[in-house]
Amino acid sequence: MSDQGESPDADRMRSSVGKPARDLIRRIDELRTRAEALVGKPEALREQAREQLAVLTRRQIGSELENLPVTALQEVMGKRVSTLEQAGYRTIGRLAGVSTAELVALPGIGPKTAEKITEAVRAVVADVAKSARFRFQPDRPDDEQRNLLATLTAIRRADRAATQLIGPVRELTGITHEWLAAAAPARRRLSMWFSGRDKKQAALLALSRLETIDKHPRTGWLAGEITRHEQAVALTGYTDEQLWREYADDAAAVNATLSTVGGVEVEVEAAQGFIPEELRQRITAIPLDLSLIKSTLRGYQVFGAQYLIHQERSILGDEMGLGKTIQALAAAAHLAARGQQRFLVVCPASVQMNWLNEISKHTRLEAHNLHGAHREGAARRWLRDGGVAVTTFGTLGSLEVLKGHDQALLIVDEAHYVKNPKARRTQVVAAAVAAAQRVVFLTGTPMENRVEEFRNLVEQLQPATARGLKATNAVAGAKQFRRAVAPVYLRRNQEDVLTELPDKIEIDDWVLPSPADQTAYVAAVRSGNLMKMRQAAFEAQDSAKLERIGEIIEEAREDGRKVIVFSFFLGVLDRIQQTICPAAGSIRGAVRPAERQRLVDEFTAARDHAVLLCQIEAGGVGLNMQAASVVILAEPHWKPSAEEQAIARAHRMGQIRTVQVHRVLAKDSVDERIREVQEHKRLLFDEYARKSDAKDLDRRAVDPLQQPSRIQDEVPRPQDKPRPRALDDENLPTEQRIVLAEQHRLGIAAETIRHQDKN
Incomplete structure (x- = not known):
């Protein structure tokens, strides 16, 4: 019989005392333990990754020291360096850790010299350790790199699991904690026999609650999800080949995860754009809600999203390849998590498909395509359901359905397209800006030609800040200018925040035109047609430029590297395709955005070598092509920013190999004149838009007066004419x-x- 006053649930559970209770409590407790372990797995794995990274970093430092010859100590040792070499200490690495007493034992080295050597070696070791930056080397894989890569891959999966399950896990642990403790006496009949009436009643009620949880469909779902994520985190069935292939396919995500374990040292001030401390504190006061973001953000990207949210109307001017897209999407996701619904992206048609892909890849927000025949219907669905809508500069003005509706966030990509206030495109965007609660302009080149154009962008966002920008700000220098625009403009450079990015080697490939090249060029100059002059180097059958481009592509094929060739001219791309690589894909202005993205996807998916031909105005903006590690510029472009954007398609987050940039230039031609124009424009941009002070320009062009060519012999030069x-x-x-x-x-x-x- 039941105790007097015992509840029906408690009475029902009396038969479960003993083994059934033990099994039930064990199942719930194991599920809770597994759930808590899974949610805590990311930090445990990060600690493991830190230890693995430390081993690899020490190995790297040792390798660099072994490559430093002991002759680097010439100033300290003088002629006695030979004594160290004869004793077997031929590198700084061999000297590291050698005691002063061991050095004094060598002939000709006294205590003072030995102390100087020891101090000098310590200083070199410290400098190398300070500058050491670990980078995966997929071309030279080994067990240590593989182990770290496996741990980082597991961290990424554990992060996803923790993000998705943190809510249900907290719910489970919260409601079962007290009930498991209360139900404990029911595990054994003897314990229940000696328990008091209240404790016995509590145990049976707790057991009833645990049984309800055990049978609930949500508990079954959670148990299945935990099992699935545990297997994913354990990398069950993964091979080394799969790990390295995933790294090659998405190195940006792996390196972003590496940055969260201390593998990427970044100067905090640089990561935050060198903005004033008071403004920085206000921006970082509110944590960024990443619950609707799928990807791992780097520290500087988190700050960038916080800046966009706090400043409300601003320009994100990060250098190409630093992830402006994901920062803008993180800002939108934060607002969405706080209840905002509608976000609108306006961009060039060439990158619209890329935006739609990035929204799906990085966020849990719904993407809407507001371009093409079905744009009106898509716009109505977006207005009803919310999410991120993507349209183009050309389509925005024709979307009547949007009028009268505001957006939580308007994102304008490649915003330098709207720097001219008299242009129709600028006026349409200005109307959208007025209707938005927050606005973000994205552009890596807001200072293409002159400071005034930058002021025009600021005028659309923060008129008061624009009015405060006076000519004296620019005259006073870059630092004063940056202080003046801090409320509206945030910029970080690759060298400041992307320390793991492989090197970029830029090569000026000057070629000597063939006689046929020269004939075609002189004819073009005589016609006074500048466009013909720029293309003349590709007309002849024995074109020196075509020959050099063919050599570069062949070298890349032998090395298993992918190549992008950029040119302004369709005719040049046709010649390259016909003469050198007929199987190459070709992205041109007339190619529809969806087709461009398909060509990029095929190029990325190809194993080993592949070639992609791109018209620089079409393929040089917005598309991610980090699968390529060789970039060829068939001729110089008027604007350095166009070349830099093209190069940044490959040299960006996710690149795993050193990027070779070949500028193919014809000696004694218009190429030299255009390079002169480029130098002037680059100087202006570096001075006012980059954080770092203007650096000495790398003038690697060959001086025509120092290397006479047969062209100089064949064509008279008016050296004696004024x-x-x-x-x-x-x-x-x-x-x-x-x-x-x-x-x-x-x-x-x-x-x-x-x-x-x-x-």
Whole structure:
């Protein structure tokens, strides 16, 4: 019989006392333990990764020291360096750890010299250790790298599991903690026999609650999810080949995870864009909600998203390849987690598909395509359901259905497209800006030509800040300018925050034009047609540029590297495709965005060598092509930013190999004049838009006066003629002055130039 006053649930559970109770309590307790372990797994794995990373870093430091010859101590040792070499200490690595007493034992080395050597070696070791940056080397895999890679892959999966299950796990542990303790006496009949009435009643009620939880469908679902994630974290069935292939496919995600275990040392001030301390504190005061983000964000990306949210209307001007897209999406996801619904992206048509892919890849927000025949219906669904809508500059103005509706966040990608206030595109975007609660302009090149254009962008976002930007800000120098724009502009550079990024080697491949090249070029100069002059190097059958490009592609094929070739001209791309690589894909302005993305995906998926041809204005913006590690620029572009954006398609987060950039340039041609124009524009951008002070420009162009060529022999040069004044007339378009310069250099149309000088 039941005790008087015992509840029906308690009475029902009396038959479960003993083994049934023990089994039930064990199942619930094991599930809770496994759930808590899974949620805590990321930190445990990170500690394991730190230990593995420390081993690899020490190995790297040792390797670098072994490559430093002992002759580096020449200033300290003088001629006695040979004594160290003869004793077997040929590298700094061999000297590291050698005591002063051991050095004194060597002939000719006294206590003072030994102490100097020891101090010098310590200083070198400290410098190497300070600058050491671990990077995976997939071309030289080994067990230590593989083990760290496996741990980082497990961390990524554990992070996903913890994010998805943290809510249900907390719910389970919260409601079962007291009930498991209360039900404990029911595990044995003897314990229940000697328990008091209240304790016995509590045990039976707790057992009833645990039984309800055990049979609940949500508990079954949670148990299945825990098992699935445990297997994923354990990398069950994973091979070394799969680990390295996943790294090659998504190295950005792996390195982002590495940054969370201390594998990427970043200067805090650089990661936060060198903004004033007071503003930084206000920005970081509110934590970023990442519950709707699938990917791991790096520290500087978290701060970037916080900046965009706090400042409300701002420009994210990070250098290409630092993940402006994911930072903007993280800001949107944060707002969505706080109850906001509608987010709108406006971008060039060439990158619209990429945005839609990135939304699905990095967030749990729904993506809507507001472009094409079904854009109106898609817009209505977006207005009803919320999510991230993506449209183009050209389509935005025709979406009547959007009028009268605001957005929680408007993201304008490649915002330098709207720097001209008189342009229709700018005016359409300005109307959208006015209707948005928050606005983010994304652009890596807001200072392409002059500071005034940057001011025009600021005017659309923060008119008061724009009014405060005076000419004296620019005159005073870059630091004063940056202080003035801190409330609206955040920029970080690759060298500051992407320390694990492989090196970028830029090579100026100057070629000597063939006689046929020269004939075609002189004819183009004589015609006064600048576009013909720029393409003349590709006309001849024995084109020197085509030959050099073919050599670079062949070398890349032998090394298993993928290649992107950029040119402004369709005709040049056609010649390269016909002559060198007929199987290569080709991205051009006329190729629809979806097809561009398909070509990029095929290029990325190809194993080993592949070639992709791109018109620089179409393929050089917005697309991610980090599968390529060789970039060829078939001719120089007017704007350095266009070249830099093209290079950044490959040299960006996710790149795992050193990137070779080949600028193929024709000696004694218009290429030299365009490089001169480039230098001026790059200087302006570096001075005012980069945090670092303007650096010495790398002038690697060959001086034509130092290397005579057969062209110089064949074409008379008016060295004895005065420089035409028209070449320095800034009222003339730059393109016209370049044509005149080449005509003057080659002794063509001299009468025309003299006539212009007289006028």
